[in-house]
Amino acid sequence: xxxxxxxxxxxxxxxxxxxxxxxxWGVTTVLAVISLLxxxxxxxxxxxxxxxxxxxxxxxxxxxxxxxxxIHTIRLPRMLAGLFAGFAFGVAGHIFQTMLRNPLANPNVLxxxxxxxxxxxxxxxxxxxxxAVVSVVSVAAGLVTVTLLYLLSRRRAFSIxxxxxxxxxxxxxxxxxxxxxxxxxxxxDVPAAFRWLSGSLNGxxxxxxxxxxxxxxxxxxxxxxLGKHLSLLELGEQSASSLGIHTDRTRIALILCSVCMIAxxxxxxxxxxxxxxxxxxxxxxLVGVGHTNIIPAGLVGVILVLAADLIGQFAFETRFPVGxxxxxxxxxxxxxxxxxxxxxxxF
Amino acid sequence: MKPTHQFLAEDTVAGxxxxxxxxxxxxxxxSNKISVIIGANACGKSTLLKTMARxxxxxxxxxxxxxxxxxxxxxxxxxxxxxxxPQSPIVPEGISVSDxxxxxxxxxxxxxxxxxxxxxxxxxxxxxxxxxTELANRNIDELSGGQRQRVWIAMALAQQTDxxxxxxxxxxxxxxxQVEILDLLTDLNRKHGTTIxxxxxxxxxxxxxxxxxxxxxxGKLLAEGEPSEVITSELIKDVFGLDSTVIxxxxxxxxxxxxxxxxxxxx
Amino acid sequence: xxxxxxxxxxxxxxxVPKRFAIVLIVGLIALGVCVLVSLAFGSRAMGxxxxxxxxxxxxxxxxxxxxxxxxxGRTVFSLLAGGALGVSGALMQAVTRNPIADPSILGVNTGAxxxxxxxIAFLNIGSANEYIVLACIGAAITAIFVFxxxxxxxxxxxxxxxxxxxxxxxxxxxxxxxxxxxxxxxxMDQLRFWQVGSVGAATWDDIAVFSPFLIVGILIAFVxxxxxxxxxxxxxxxxxxGVRTGVLRLVASAAGVVLCGAVTALAGPIGFVGLxxxxxxxLLIGPDQRYLIxxxxxxxxxxxxxxxxxxxxxxxxxxxxxxxVTAFVGAPILILLAMRSxxxxx
Numbered sequence: 028x029x030x031x032x033x034x035x036x037x038x039x040x041x042x043x044x045x046x047x048x049x050x051x052w053g054v055t056t057v058l059a060v061i062s063l064l065x066x067x068x069x070x071x072x073x074x075x076x077x078x079x080x081x082x083x084x085x086x087x088x089x090x091x092x093x094x095x096x097x098i099h100t101i102r103l104p105r106m107l108a109g110l111f112a113g114f115a116f117g118v119a120g121h122i123f124q125t126m127l128r129n130p131l132a133n134p135n136v137l138x139x140x141x142x143x144x145x146x147x148x149x150x151x152x153x154x155x156x157x158x159a160v161v162s163v164v165s166v167a168a169g170l171v172t173v174t175l176l177y178l179l180s181r182r183r184a185f186s187i188x189x190x191x192x193x194x195x196x197x198x199x200x201x202x203x204x205x206x207x208x209x210x211x212x213x214x215x216d217v218p219a220a221f222r223w224l225s226g227s228l229n230g231x232x233x234x235x236x237x238x239x240x241x242x243x244x245x246x247x248x249x250x251x252x253l254g255k256h257l258s259l260l261e262l263g264e265q266s267a268s269s270l271g272i273h274t275d276r277t278r279i280a281l282i283l284c285s286v287c288m289i290a291x292x293x294x295x296x297x298x299x300x301x302x303x304x305x306x307x308x309x310x311x312x313l314v315g316v317g318h319t320n321i322i323p324a325g326l327v328g329v330i331l332v333l334a335a336d337l338i339g340q341f342a343f344e345t346r347f348p349v350g351x352x353x354x355x356x357x358x359x360x361x362x363x364x365x366x367x368x369x370x371x372x373x374f
Numbered sequence: 375m376k377p378t379h380q381f382l383a384e385d386t387v388a389g390x391x392x393x394x395x396x397x398x399x400x401x402x403x404x405s406n407k408i409s410v411i412i413g414a415n416a417c418g419k420s421t422l423l424k425t426m427a428r429x430x431x432x433x434x435x436x437x438x439x440x441x442x443x444x445x446x447x448x449x450x451x452x453x454x455x456x457x458x459x460p461q462s463p464i465v466p467e468g469i470s471v472s473d474x475x476x477x478x479x480x481x482x483x484x485x486x487x488x489x490x491x492x493x494x495x496x497x498x499x500x501x502x503x504x505x506x507t508e509l510a511n512r513n514i515d516e517l518s519g520g521q522r523q524r525v526w527i528a529m530a531l532a533q534q535t536d537x538x539x540x541x542x543x544x545x546x547x548x549x550x551x552q553v554e555i556l557d558l559l560t561d562l563n564r565k566h567g568t569t570i571x572x573x574x575x576x577x578x579x580x581x582x583x584x585x586x587x588x589x590x591x592x593g594k595l596l597a598e599g600e601p602s603e604v605i606t607s608e609l610i611k612d613v614f615g616l617d618s619t620v621i622x623x624x625x626x627x628x629x630x631x632x633x634x635x636x637x638x639x640x641x
Numbered sequence: 642x643x644x645x646x647x648x649x650x651x652x653x654x655x656x657v658p659k660r661f662a663i664v665l666i667v668g669l670i671a672l673g674v675c676v677l678v679s680l681a682f683g684s685r686a687m688g689x690x691x692x693x694x695x696x697x698x699x700x701x702x703x704x705x706x707x708x709x710x711x712x713x714g715r716t717v718f719s720l721l722a723g724g725a726l727g728v729s730g731a732l733m734q735a736v737t738r739n740p741i742a743d744p745s746i747l748g749v750n751t752g753a754x755x756x757x758x759x760x761i762a763f764l765n766i767g768s769a770n771e772y773i774v775l776a777c778i779g780a781a782i783t784a785i786f787v788f789x790x791x792x793x794x795x796x797x798x799x800x801x802x803x804x805x806x807x808x809x810x811x812x813x814x815x816x817x818x819x820x821x822x823x824x825x826x827x828x829m830d831q832l833r834f835w836q837v838g839s840v841g842a843a844t845w846d847d848i849a850v851f852s853p854f855l856i857v858g859i860l861i862a863f864v865x866x867x868x869x870x871x872x873x874x875x876x877x878x879x880x881x882x883g884v885r886t887g888v889l890r891l892v893a894s895a896a897g898v899v900l901c902g903a904v905t906a907l908a909g910p911i912g913f914v915g916l917x918x919x920x921x922x923x924l925l926i927g928p929d930q931r932y933l934i935x936x937x938x939x940x941x942x943x944x945x946x947x948x949x950x951x952x953x954x955x956x957x958x959x960x961x962x963x964x965x966v967t968a969f970v971g972a973p974i975l976i977l978l979a980m981r982s983x984x985x986x987x
Binding site for chain 1: 684712741790791793794799800801804805806808809810812813814815817818819820823824832836837912913955956959961965966968969971972973975976978979980982
């Protein structure tokens with residue numbers, strides 16, 4: 028008798044879980060398909076439109092006059108930069124938001140991307156160093172920013188509000204450093220200014236991409252392995268630690284991984300506005316809670332960056348850098364979120 | 375029945391960064407029984423519980439489980455024996471009840487991998503004990519305070535530990551739900567032999583539901599023992615600074631504290 | 642100790658704050674020094690003698706004289722603009738009873754900028770007067786919006802809510818500014834100017850247009866100061882003291898918005914001056930608005946002028962816009978405030 032009811036309960040729980048799991052995989056598949064489609068469109072659209080057949084042959088290594096140059100030198104690097112940077116921003120933002128249990132606590136608002144960006148500008152524009160040095164320095168700068176953020180907001184009682192205020196202050200300071208460096212470089216180059224202040228895929232080069240690509244390919248699996256731990260951290264320090272994880276170690280590992288990804292992405296494309304903020308909440312809306320949502324958040328990041336870049340390139344008479352588009356799309360959502368959080372009394 | 379364990383705190387001194395709260399407490403948790411820690415506000419009840427649950431590192435003293443200091447355990451194996459329900463657990467917005475309870479299975483699961491048959495059984499059993507099976511696929515945001523509290527306890531139950539610590543499991547609940555939760559916890563103890571240690575606010579409910587009482591004042595253990603032995607008007611005066619008479623609870627026969635204030639006293 | 646929370650902002654009766662005389666004298670000396678420094682430094686630094694010669698004996702060295710003459714306009718403008726920003730910050734903090742309210746943090750000067758940029762792009766406006774009117778409208782709308790969003794929910798407009806609402810609004814508006822500017826090559830030259838404020842381009846004509854707004858704004862600030870002291874005690878207490886809080890808020894914040902809008906219209910968005918100036922002053926002489934407001938004007942003038950000089954030195958041979966310098970120097974104040982505040986008052 029008792030056993031029978033237990034079996035019924037199990038069946039009931041299983042049915043619910045299966046339904047949620049179907050939704051998760053369904054949504055994830057759709058997101059992946061949209062991402063692939065956008066990748067293709069990034070290769071397809073441009074000053075000249077080549078046939079699918081030609082694009083395939085060029086990607087296969089064939090030399091076709093015009094097409095090879097357009098695709099290999101312009102469109103492919105742009106697409107890859109957007110793909111990997113979008114994924115990195117999406118995943119890292121989601122991790123920060125989940126860990127700190129607040130959608131506003133993302134690398135964008137907290138000034139971490141700005142820190143990496145400032146370091147990258149210093150290396151690229153002032154010192155003219157190699158890609159490897161840029162990568163290392165911008166990762167270091169990201170970590171220094173996180174450490175500063177931690178030290179400055181660490182008071183007797185931790186408060187997410189204080190962390191965010193300190194982050195906004197750091198962000199303002201670091202932005203002024205970027206502007207200063209850009210000016211110092213004497214290149215009154217507006218595209219460069221946009222790249223380092225709000226993010227742009229313009230001028231992406233294939234040879235600049237390996238650090239970003241390798242970082243994402245190495246760290247994404249590690250982050251996935253830590254997915255379960257992340258979902259425990261979400262329950263708060265006390266529950267997480269009584270469920271048997273080293274909360275400090277887990278947090279440090281997750282922060283290291285996400286800061287590395289963000290820094291690499293920022294060193295390549297600049298801090299593309301709001302992607303790390305938007306991806307997590309959108310993925311959550313689509314998939315629901317209960318799953319770790321790391322991959323969906325990454326895919327939403329990809330979609331945001333690529334779609335915004337396509338819009339920026341082709342929807343208007345003038346070409347807009349991707350960061351301007353994500354900024355215009357993202358900021359109203361941020362305000363909407365604030366209104367909702369304020370009403371609920373989260374702050 | 376759950377195995378017996380020897381859980382000891384020896385001369386434990388603990389607190390937060392700038393403030394020591396527990397000043398040398400030694401105690402032994404009675405195995406397979408319900409123990410309740412009582413005391414006035416800010417006397418260190420929760421701090422003691424958290425220190426024993428290794429959430430706070432003691433400044434000195436030793437806390438051992440079956441002779442082994444708890445900080446020498448790897449977190450996962452310890453989490454299979456010892457569980458804690460915090461006072462104000464944090465709920466991820468929008469999660470479903472069974473998914474949340476399932477997170478209690480973490481110490482029994484591998485790094486990747488989904489739910490095993492055992493996980494399903496444990497979750498189902500926990501939900502049955504807490505009588506919330508029909509809520510399995512509901513969203514946690516839709517539940518009432520009493521239901522949520524039962525979900526949280528179910529999560530701790532799904533962890534299937536031999537020892538369960540609960541930090542004020544009945545605060546913010548109506549009296550009906552308070553009694554209900556305490557009844558359910560008593561079921562758990564009587565049926566499965568789970569050792570339960572909890573901090574309770576209500577001294578009369580403590581006296582009724584506890585097999586064993588630890589009375590704390592200003593971070594020191596003042597008295598311990600079965601309620602019928604330790605709960606006296608002198609102890610209540612010492613612990614809470616309250617004048618009272620202690621009578622026998624007409625329902626349970628346990629001690630019942632009747633406070634004496636300045637008014638409404640029949641001469 | 643700075644009084645960080647509104648409840649501590651109690652007026653000290655009628656007495657003059659301790660150390661006021663000393664602070665005033667030191668402030669005035671600082672003002673004098675920074676005027677001289679501002680005249681002396683630039684892409685070509687000059688000694689004190691050259692500056693004085695340029696000022697008073699133009700016949701000695703005509704080159705120095707002309708450089709100094711040029712720098713006079715800029716210095717005067719930065720003094721006035723700094724004063725306006727200082728007072729504007731003090732007013733907004735008093736009206737919102739919030740230590741963190743500053744035109745730049747609330748996004749108000751981004752709003753002003755957007756309207757000016759939009760006016761140039763779509764309405765072909767070109768005169769300083771039109772700039773100022775549009776900037777004030779933009780500033781007012783933004784201020785109302787940000788304050789509206791920030792004061793939703795429990796506890797009203799807490800610092801954290803205001804800062805977040807301001808930062809979000811500011812981000813949205815600056816994206817729009819970029820979107821308006823990028824396709825328009827003719828205004829592109831001034832792009833930097835509209836993203837980071839600068840006092841370098843100010844002319845005597847600008848100063849002439851700007852002055853009436855400044856005078857009106859500062860007069861209102863002085864007149865409302867005693868009532869703002871009452872407001873610091875809370876709306877109910879202020880009403881009890883006979884203050885019409887609604888009218889007071891409207892008038893004082895209008896003055897704050899006009900001051901900030903007028904500066905932004907002519908100099909672009911310059912951040913954190915108000916925050917820096919008011920907190921510096923509060924640290925020295927306490928929260929009495931009757932002294933705080935004029936001293937904030939003085940401090941704002943000093944802060945902005947010194948920042949401008951720093952910008953010229955760091956940026957040489959060109960120059961660094963003053964907005965960059967003030968952000969770098971002023972943002973730490975925000976961090977400091979966040980570190981010092983109690984969790985509950987966030």
